[in-house]
């Protein structure tokens with residue numbers, strides 16, 4: 195990466211050259227998928243006749259907000275779903291997932307996670323730990339999980355027994371803070387068929403965080419009844435300022451809507467303020483921005499594996515999310531990695547990330563994020579709990595060129611570690 199703005203050692207420049215060669219094949223596949231998904235999004239905009247009037251915000255209750263209702267319809271079309279709820283009122287992905295779980299489950303119901311223990315922030319929602327702030331457990335909902343196999347894959351053979359009679363079978367597509375492989379849409383389709391065969395009444399819910407637009411299909415096109423995600427990740431395209439979505443079967447979306455606002459009020463309230471245009475524009479850009487994040491991830495896999503680190507997935511591996519894990523094996527290296535990523539940011543590039551007790555997480559967590567939107571992880575970011583094996587999970591990059599730069603800065607910081 196030759197340019198006069200950032201200084202790299204000859205070793206890093208040589209690495210960047212080699213990594214560039216490795217990336218050529220994967221990059222052309224990423225571009226092909228992005229083009230397909232961009233056409234899908236554009237056709238949904240046109241089908242629902244998106245016009246300038248849809249960008250006019252509402253205040254107060256938000257009755258009759260056409261921009262909001264049309265955006266729901268556009269998202270549903272893009273995801274091949276019957277219906278969707280897309281709201282800036284969702285605080286985050288966790289809040290949207292919580293809304294969906296409480297929307298669908300009733301006391302006495304049983305929910306089964308088929309992909310092992312869910313993402314850290316959901317533990318308190320399920321009632322696995324923490325005070326009784328009104329978790330699912332508090333409401334008499336039974337939670338069970340099917341552990342992953344030793345190789346980190348879903349235990350397909352044990353699914354039928356585990357899900358029979360359950361209200362929800364839950365699956366997390368992305369790896370979260372673990373080193374297990376993420377679950378592709380093809381695999382999700384297979385799992386969905388196994389669930390349906392075992393018990394046709396089970397509701398199949400997928401945490402789709404970080405997965406949107408990485409493949410040509412979403413889980414809703416592969417048998418999932420509900421998918422949920424965050425707008426400061428892929429589908430917000432780096433433009434949505436906050437929010438989340440739930441998409442899927444119309445009867446379930448209706449239940450979620452009454453939980454999202456109030457029973458009785460449902461989706462007819464909830465003003466859009468001035469957020470609608472950002473959400474439309476973010477969705478429009480999302481396939482391209484997701485492609486930039488994917489290129490950053492593939493490039494990172496190439497660079498850090500050349501440096502001798504274990505990377506998951508490898509540069510040439512098929513991907514279903516934008517996450518790249520790099521196993522760094524020491525606190526010093528984890529902090530150095532995050533320092534480098536932070537130095538590559540357009541905002542707050544001058545600060546030094548520190549590990550801290552972040553709300554919702556069990557271990558200290560270090561996060562590098564120099565983002566236009568606080569905590570937006572579709573922007574170049576890296577984080578990891580300060581615990582064995584001291585891995586960093588990096589994701590995002592609004593543009594491929596600056597993502598690449600951040601990766602090289604992290605590589606250079608690692609090169610200066612002494613341990």
Ligand SMILES: *Cc1c(COP(=O)(O)O)cnc(C)c1O
Nearest residue numbers: 286287288313368370401403424
């Ligand atoms: C990001 C994420 C969530 C939701 O986290 P928020 O920070 O609340 O948006 C849930 N599951 C997975 C796998 C995630 O990556």
